[in-house]
Amino acid sequence: MSHLITLQADVAKITEDAWQFVALPPSQQEVRKQAGKVVLFKLTGEQTVTPEQIAGTLIPANGKVMVPLTVFIARKTELQARLDQHEVGVWLDTHESLTDLNQAQEDLNALPIIAVHVERFADGRIFSLGTLLRSRYGFKNELRAVGDVLRDQLFFLKRSGFNSFAMRTDRSATEAIASLNDFSQPYQGAVDEARPAFRRYNR
Template sequence: MKFIDTHHDQWHTITGEDGPMVTLTPAPFSLLTLMQWHAVRAHWPEGMPVGVSIGNDDEIESLAADLSRLSLVALHFPKWVDGRAYSQARLLRSRYRFQGEVRATGEVLVDMMPLLKRTGFDAVVLRGDQIRADAERAMSFFPGHYQGDVEDNHPVFARS
Protein backbone atom coordinates (compact mmCIF):
# COMPACT_ATOMS: atom_id res chain seq x y z
CA MET A 1 0.00 0.00 0.00
CA LYS A 2 1.31 3.43 -0.90
CA PHE A 3 0.76 6.18 1.68
CA ILE A 4 0.33 9.60 0.09
CA ASP A 5 1.79 12.70 1.68
CA THR A 6 -0.39 15.41 0.17
CA HIS A 7 2.38 18.00 0.57
CA HIS A 8 4.68 16.00 -1.71
CA ASP A 9 2.16 14.40 -4.08
CA GLN A 10 2.91 14.68 -7.80
CA TRP A 11 -0.83 14.80 -8.55
CA HIS A 12 -2.51 18.21 -8.34
CA THR A 13 -6.11 19.34 -8.54
CA ILE A 14 -7.20 22.17 -10.80
CA THR A 15 -9.34 24.72 -8.99
CA GLY A 16 -10.42 28.30 -9.44
CA GLU A 17 -11.65 30.92 -6.99
CA ASP A 18 -15.14 29.41 -6.92
CA GLY A 19 -14.12 25.74 -6.87
CA PRO A 20 -13.14 23.22 -9.57
CA MET A 21 -12.54 24.81 -12.97
CA VAL A 22 -14.35 23.31 -15.94
CA THR A 23 -12.13 24.88 -18.59
CA LEU A 24 -8.48 24.01 -18.15
CA THR A 25 -5.25 23.49 -19.99
CA PRO A 26 -4.00 19.90 -19.98
CA ALA A 27 -0.99 19.36 -17.72
CA PRO A 28 0.71 16.11 -16.64
CA PHE A 29 -0.45 14.62 -13.33
CA SER A 30 -3.68 16.58 -13.19
CA LEU A 31 -6.25 15.09 -10.83
CA LEU A 32 -9.59 16.17 -12.25
CA THR A 33 -13.13 15.95 -11.00
CA LEU A 34 -15.50 13.75 -12.99
CA MET A 35 -17.15 16.89 -14.41
CA GLN A 36 -13.78 18.32 -15.47
CA TRP A 37 -12.75 15.04 -17.10
CA HIS A 38 -15.97 14.80 -19.10
CA ALA A 39 -15.41 18.38 -20.29
CA VAL A 40 -11.82 17.81 -21.51
CA ARG A 41 -11.48 14.10 -22.31
CA ALA A 42 -12.02 14.54 -26.05
CA HIS A 43 -9.07 16.96 -26.19
CA TRP A 44 -6.77 15.41 -23.56
CA PRO A 45 -3.42 14.46 -25.15
CA GLU A 46 -2.82 10.71 -25.48
CA GLY A 47 -0.19 9.48 -23.06
CA MET A 48 -0.34 12.51 -20.74
CA PRO A 49 -0.89 11.20 -17.18
CA VAL A 50 -4.31 12.16 -15.86
CA GLY A 51 -6.38 11.08 -12.89
CA VAL A 52 -10.03 11.43 -11.97
CA SER A 53 -11.44 11.95 -8.49
CA ILE A 54 -15.02 10.77 -8.09
CA GLY A 55 -17.52 10.80 -5.30
CA ASN A 56 -18.88 7.62 -3.81
CA ASP A 57 -22.30 8.45 -5.23
CA ASP A 58 -20.97 8.61 -8.82
CA GLU A 59 -21.31 5.62 -11.13
CA ILE A 60 -18.01 3.91 -11.94
CA GLU A 61 -19.59 2.88 -15.23
CA SER A 62 -19.32 6.52 -16.37
CA LEU A 63 -15.52 6.04 -16.52
CA ALA A 64 -15.50 2.58 -18.12
CA ALA A 65 -14.72 3.76 -21.66
CA ASP A 66 -11.92 6.03 -20.45
CA LEU A 67 -10.10 3.78 -17.98
CA SER A 68 -7.32 2.90 -20.41
CA ARG A 69 -6.44 6.62 -20.55
CA LEU A 70 -6.40 7.14 -16.77
CA SER A 71 -3.39 6.64 -14.52
CA LEU A 72 -5.26 7.26 -11.26
CA VAL A 73 -8.80 7.01 -9.94
CA ALA A 74 -9.28 8.60 -6.51
CA LEU A 75 -12.32 7.33 -4.62
CA HIS A 76 -13.70 9.41 -1.79
CA PHE A 77 -14.94 8.29 1.65
CA PRO A 78 -17.05 11.23 2.93
CA LYS A 79 -17.52 9.35 6.22
CA TRP A 80 -15.62 6.31 7.42
CA VAL A 81 -18.91 4.44 7.90
CA ASP A 82 -19.91 4.90 4.23
CA GLY A 83 -18.47 1.95 2.31
CA ARG A 84 -19.64 2.65 -1.24
CA ALA A 85 -16.07 3.43 -2.35
CA TYR A 86 -15.10 -0.17 -1.48
CA SER A 87 -17.61 -1.36 -4.09
CA GLN A 88 -16.35 1.17 -6.61
CA ALA A 89 -12.76 -0.07 -6.15
CA ARG A 90 -13.82 -3.68 -6.51
CA LEU A 91 -15.66 -2.88 -9.75
CA LEU A 92 -12.64 -1.03 -11.11
CA ARG A 93 -10.34 -3.98 -10.44
CA SER A 94 -12.62 -6.98 -11.04
CA ARG A 95 -15.08 -5.92 -13.73
CA TYR A 96 -13.06 -3.31 -15.62
CA ARG A 97 -9.55 -4.69 -14.93
CA PHE A 98 -8.22 -1.20 -14.21
CA GLN A 99 -4.44 -1.38 -13.82
CA GLY A 100 -3.75 2.19 -12.66
CA GLU A 101 -3.62 3.51 -9.12
CA VAL A 102 -6.81 3.34 -7.05
CA ARG A 103 -6.52 5.85 -4.21
CA ALA A 104 -8.68 6.22 -1.08
CA THR A 105 -9.29 9.81 0.07
CA GLY A 106 -11.45 11.49 2.69
CA GLU A 107 -12.20 9.90 6.05
CA VAL A 108 -9.64 7.10 5.68
CA LEU A 109 -8.84 5.46 9.03
CA VAL A 110 -6.23 2.92 10.10
CA ASP A 111 -8.97 0.35 10.81
CA MET A 112 -9.96 0.39 7.13
CA MET A 113 -6.58 -0.75 5.80
CA PRO A 114 -7.19 -4.51 5.43
CA LEU A 115 -10.48 -4.04 3.56
CA LEU A 116 -9.04 -1.26 1.41
CA LYS A 117 -6.32 -3.63 0.22
CA ARG A 118 -8.74 -6.52 -0.34
CA THR A 119 -11.09 -4.44 -2.47
CA GLY A 120 -8.41 -3.08 -4.79
CA PHE A 121 -7.01 0.12 -3.32
CA ASP A 122 -3.26 0.46 -3.65
CA ALA A 123 -2.81 4.00 -2.28
CA VAL A 124 -4.34 5.99 0.58
CA VAL A 125 -4.45 9.50 1.93
CA LEU A 126 -4.96 8.95 5.65
CA ARG A 127 -7.14 11.33 7.63
CA GLY A 128 -4.93 13.93 9.34
CA ASP A 129 -5.16 12.40 12.82
CA GLN A 130 -4.19 8.89 11.67
CA ILE A 131 -0.66 7.52 12.12
CA ARG A 132 1.05 5.87 9.17
CA ALA A 133 2.96 3.33 11.31
CA ASP A 134 -0.35 2.13 12.77
CA ALA A 135 -1.81 1.81 9.26
CA GLU A 136 1.19 -0.22 8.11
CA ARG A 137 0.81 -2.51 11.12
CA ALA A 138 -2.92 -2.93 10.43
CA MET A 139 -2.06 -4.37 7.02
CA SER A 140 -0.66 -7.50 8.70
CA PHE A 141 -3.54 -8.19 11.12
CA PHE A 142 -5.14 -10.88 8.95
CA PRO A 143 -2.72 -13.27 7.20
CA GLY A 144 -5.50 -15.18 5.38
CA HIS A 145 -9.18 -14.98 4.53
CA TYR A 146 -11.95 -17.43 3.79
CA GLN A 147 -13.20 -15.37 0.84
CA GLY A 148 -11.23 -14.39 -2.23
CA ASP A 149 -10.43 -10.77 -2.96
CA VAL A 150 -9.53 -8.70 -6.02
CA GLU A 151 -5.97 -10.04 -6.05
CA ASP A 152 -6.96 -13.69 -5.63
CA ASN A 153 -10.52 -14.81 -6.24
CA HIS A 154 -9.76 -18.10 -4.50
CA PRO A 155 -10.06 -18.38 -0.73
CA VAL A 156 -6.93 -19.13 1.26
CA PHE A 157 -8.69 -21.71 3.40
CA ALA A 158 -10.41 -23.73 0.67
CA ARG A 159 -12.33 -26.90 1.49
CA SER A 160 -10.69 -30.14 0.40
Protein backbone atom coordinates in the same frame (compact mmCIF):
# COMPACT_ATOMS: atom_id res chain seq x y z
CA MET B 1 5.56 14.59 5.81
CA SER B 2 3.55 12.71 3.23
CA HIS B 3 0.44 10.87 4.32
CA LEU B 4 0.28 8.73 1.22
CA ILE B 5 0.72 4.98 1.59
CA THR B 6 1.33 3.01 -1.56
CA LEU B 7 1.61 -0.71 -2.08
CA GLN B 8 4.35 -1.77 -4.44
CA ALA B 9 4.68 -5.51 -4.96
CA ASP B 10 2.77 -5.96 -1.70
CA VAL B 11 5.20 -3.80 0.25
CA ALA B 12 3.67 -0.71 1.84
CA LYS B 13 5.64 2.52 1.80
CA ILE B 14 5.09 6.14 2.61
CA THR B 15 5.59 7.93 -0.69
CA GLU B 16 5.55 11.46 -2.01
CA ASP B 17 2.44 12.28 -3.98
CA ALA B 18 3.16 12.95 -7.66
CA TRP B 19 -0.45 13.97 -8.31
CA GLN B 20 -2.18 17.29 -7.80
CA PHE B 21 -5.67 16.75 -6.45
CA VAL B 22 -8.04 19.08 -8.28
CA ALA B 23 -11.00 19.99 -6.08
CA LEU B 24 -14.33 21.39 -7.17
CA PRO B 25 -15.11 24.94 -6.11
CA PRO B 26 -17.39 24.99 -3.03
CA SER B 27 -21.04 24.42 -3.82
CA GLN B 28 -23.88 26.63 -2.71
CA GLN B 29 -26.02 23.62 -1.81
CA GLU B 30 -27.98 23.86 1.38
CA VAL B 31 -27.65 21.28 4.11
CA ARG B 32 -30.31 18.63 3.60
CA LYS B 33 -32.27 17.25 6.53
CA GLN B 34 -34.41 14.18 6.93
CA ALA B 35 -36.37 13.19 10.01
CA GLY B 36 -34.71 16.12 11.77
CA LYS B 37 -31.20 14.84 11.07
CA VAL B 38 -28.61 16.25 8.70
CA VAL B 39 -28.24 13.92 5.73
CA LEU B 40 -24.67 12.69 5.81
CA PHE B 41 -24.59 10.50 2.73
CA LYS B 42 -25.50 11.35 -0.83
CA LEU B 43 -27.72 8.99 -2.77
CA THR B 44 -26.11 6.89 -5.46
CA GLY B 45 -26.68 8.62 -8.79
CA GLU B 46 -27.58 11.95 -7.19
CA GLN B 47 -26.34 14.89 -9.33
CA THR B 48 -24.47 17.12 -6.94
CA VAL B 49 -22.14 19.13 -9.15
CA THR B 50 -23.38 22.25 -10.92
CA PRO B 51 -22.29 23.45 -14.40
CA GLU B 52 -20.87 26.54 -12.65
CA GLN B 53 -18.67 24.36 -10.47
CA ILE B 54 -17.46 22.38 -13.47
CA ALA B 55 -16.68 25.53 -15.44
CA GLY B 56 -15.10 27.17 -12.41
CA THR B 57 -12.75 24.31 -11.54
CA LEU B 58 -9.18 25.48 -11.75
CA ILE B 59 -6.91 22.91 -13.34
CA PRO B 60 -3.18 23.60 -12.85
CA ALA B 61 -1.48 24.20 -16.15
CA ASN B 62 1.45 21.89 -15.53
CA GLY B 63 2.17 18.52 -13.96
CA LYS B 64 0.03 15.53 -13.20
CA VAL B 65 -3.54 16.33 -12.29
CA MET B 66 -6.31 14.24 -10.81
CA VAL B 67 -9.62 15.82 -11.82
CA PRO B 68 -13.22 15.28 -10.64
CA LEU B 69 -15.26 12.87 -12.76
CA THR B 70 -17.77 15.56 -13.78
CA VAL B 71 -14.97 17.87 -14.90
CA PHE B 72 -13.28 15.06 -16.79
CA ILE B 73 -16.50 14.28 -18.65
CA ALA B 74 -17.35 17.90 -19.49
CA ARG B 75 -13.87 19.13 -20.31
CA LYS B 76 -12.18 16.09 -21.76
CA THR B 77 -11.24 17.79 -25.05
CA GLU B 78 -9.38 20.42 -23.13
CA LEU B 79 -7.47 17.68 -21.24
CA GLN B 80 -6.87 15.34 -24.18
CA ALA B 81 -3.26 16.32 -24.91
CA ARG B 82 -2.26 15.88 -21.29
CA LEU B 83 -4.23 12.65 -21.13
CA ASP B 84 -2.11 11.35 -23.99
CA GLN B 85 0.95 12.25 -21.93
CA HIS B 86 -0.39 10.14 -19.02
CA GLU B 87 -0.72 13.23 -16.88
CA VAL B 88 -4.46 13.06 -16.18
CA GLY B 89 -6.16 10.95 -13.57
CA VAL B 90 -9.79 10.97 -12.41
CA TRP B 91 -11.38 10.93 -8.99
CA LEU B 92 -15.02 10.18 -8.27
CA ASP B 93 -17.25 10.31 -5.23
CA THR B 94 -18.81 7.20 -3.73
CA HIS B 95 -22.24 8.22 -5.04
CA GLU B 96 -21.02 8.63 -8.62
CA SER B 97 -21.27 6.07 -11.36
CA LEU B 98 -18.60 3.91 -12.92
CA THR B 99 -20.77 3.62 -16.01
CA ASP B 100 -20.47 7.38 -16.51
CA LEU B 101 -16.71 7.12 -16.15
CA ASN B 102 -16.51 4.24 -18.58
CA GLN B 103 -18.69 6.02 -21.14
CA ALA B 104 -16.38 9.02 -21.09
CA GLN B 105 -13.25 6.89 -21.14
CA GLU B 106 -13.64 3.51 -22.76
CA ASP B 107 -10.07 2.41 -22.04
CA LEU B 108 -9.72 3.06 -18.33
CA ASN B 109 -6.12 1.90 -18.44
CA ALA B 110 -5.27 5.07 -20.32
CA LEU B 111 -5.69 6.67 -16.89
CA PRO B 112 -2.57 6.22 -14.75
CA ILE B 113 -4.66 6.71 -11.62
CA ILE B 114 -8.28 6.57 -10.48
CA ALA B 115 -9.19 7.72 -7.00
CA VAL B 116 -12.38 7.16 -5.07
CA HIS B 117 -13.20 9.94 -2.66
CA VAL B 118 -14.93 8.82 0.51
CA GLU B 119 -16.53 11.74 2.32
CA ARG B 120 -17.20 9.66 5.43
CA PHE B 121 -15.24 6.58 6.30
CA ALA B 122 -18.45 4.65 7.12
CA ASP B 123 -19.51 4.79 3.46
CA GLY B 124 -18.85 1.22 2.33
CA ARG B 125 -19.72 1.91 -1.31
CA ILE B 126 -16.01 2.56 -1.80
CA PHE B 127 -15.36 -1.18 -1.41
CA SER B 128 -17.80 -2.14 -4.16
CA LEU B 129 -16.45 0.60 -6.44
CA GLY B 130 -12.88 -0.63 -5.99
CA THR B 131 -13.94 -4.22 -6.52
CA LEU B 132 -15.83 -3.35 -9.71
CA LEU B 133 -13.02 -1.20 -11.11
CA ARG B 134 -10.61 -4.11 -10.75
CA SER B 135 -12.83 -7.07 -11.58
CA ARG B 136 -15.41 -5.70 -14.00
CA TYR B 137 -13.52 -2.91 -15.73
CA GLY B 138 -10.08 -4.51 -15.61
CA PHE B 139 -8.40 -1.39 -14.29
CA LYS B 140 -4.73 -2.16 -13.68
CA ASN B 141 -3.13 1.12 -12.65
CA GLU B 142 -3.00 2.98 -9.37
CA LEU B 143 -6.29 2.88 -7.45
CA ARG B 144 -6.34 5.33 -4.60
CA ALA B 145 -8.64 5.94 -1.65
CA VAL B 146 -8.87 9.62 -0.75
CA GLY B 147 -10.90 11.63 1.76
CA ASP B 148 -11.86 10.28 5.17
CA VAL B 149 -9.39 7.41 4.91
CA LEU B 150 -8.56 5.85 8.27
CA ARG B 151 -6.38 2.93 9.26
CA ASP B 152 -9.18 0.69 10.47
CA GLN B 153 -10.60 0.44 6.95
CA LEU B 154 -7.25 -0.18 5.26
CA PHE B 155 -7.43 -3.96 5.30
CA PHE B 156 -10.82 -3.91 3.56
CA LEU B 157 -9.66 -1.27 1.07
CA LYS B 158 -6.63 -3.34 0.17
CA ARG B 159 -8.75 -6.43 -0.32
CA SER B 160 -11.12 -4.40 -2.51
CA GLY B 161 -8.34 -3.61 -4.94
CA PHE B 162 -6.92 -0.31 -3.66
CA ASN B 163 -3.15 -0.01 -3.73
CA SER B 164 -2.79 3.60 -2.70
CA PHE B 165 -4.19 5.34 0.36
CA ALA B 166 -4.17 9.07 1.02
CA MET B 167 -4.55 8.91 4.79
CA ARG B 168 -6.32 11.62 6.72
CA THR B 169 -3.59 14.08 7.62
CA ASP B 170 -4.42 14.38 11.33
CA ARG B 171 -3.36 10.76 11.89
CA SER B 172 -0.09 8.93 11.57
CA ALA B 173 0.27 7.22 8.21
CA THR B 174 3.37 5.36 9.39
CA GLU B 175 1.47 3.68 12.21
CA ALA B 176 -1.47 2.96 9.92
CA ILE B 177 0.62 0.69 7.70
CA ALA B 178 0.37 -2.11 10.27
CA SER B 179 -3.41 -2.33 9.71
CA LEU B 180 -2.94 -3.39 6.09
CA ASN B 181 -2.10 -6.78 7.54
CA ASP B 182 -4.67 -7.06 10.33
CA PHE B 183 -5.59 -10.56 9.15
CA SER B 184 -3.26 -13.09 7.55
CA GLN B 185 -5.73 -15.74 6.38
CA PRO B 186 -8.98 -14.21 5.15
CA TYR B 187 -11.78 -16.63 4.45
CA GLN B 188 -13.32 -15.34 1.25
CA GLY B 189 -11.91 -14.57 -2.15
CA ALA B 190 -11.70 -10.85 -3.00
CA VAL B 191 -9.76 -8.67 -5.42
CA ASP B 192 -6.31 -9.05 -3.85
CA GLU B 193 -6.64 -12.84 -3.55
CA ALA B 194 -9.45 -14.30 -5.60
CA ARG B 195 -9.25 -17.76 -4.02
CA PRO B 196 -11.17 -18.33 -0.80
CA ALA B 197 -9.37 -20.19 2.01
CA PHE B 198 -10.90 -23.46 0.88
CA ARG B 199 -9.16 -23.16 -2.50
CA ARG B 200 -5.85 -21.87 -1.11
CA TYR B 201 -5.30 -24.53 1.49
CA ASN B 202 -5.97 -28.19 1.86
CA ARG B 203 -8.12 -27.65 4.94
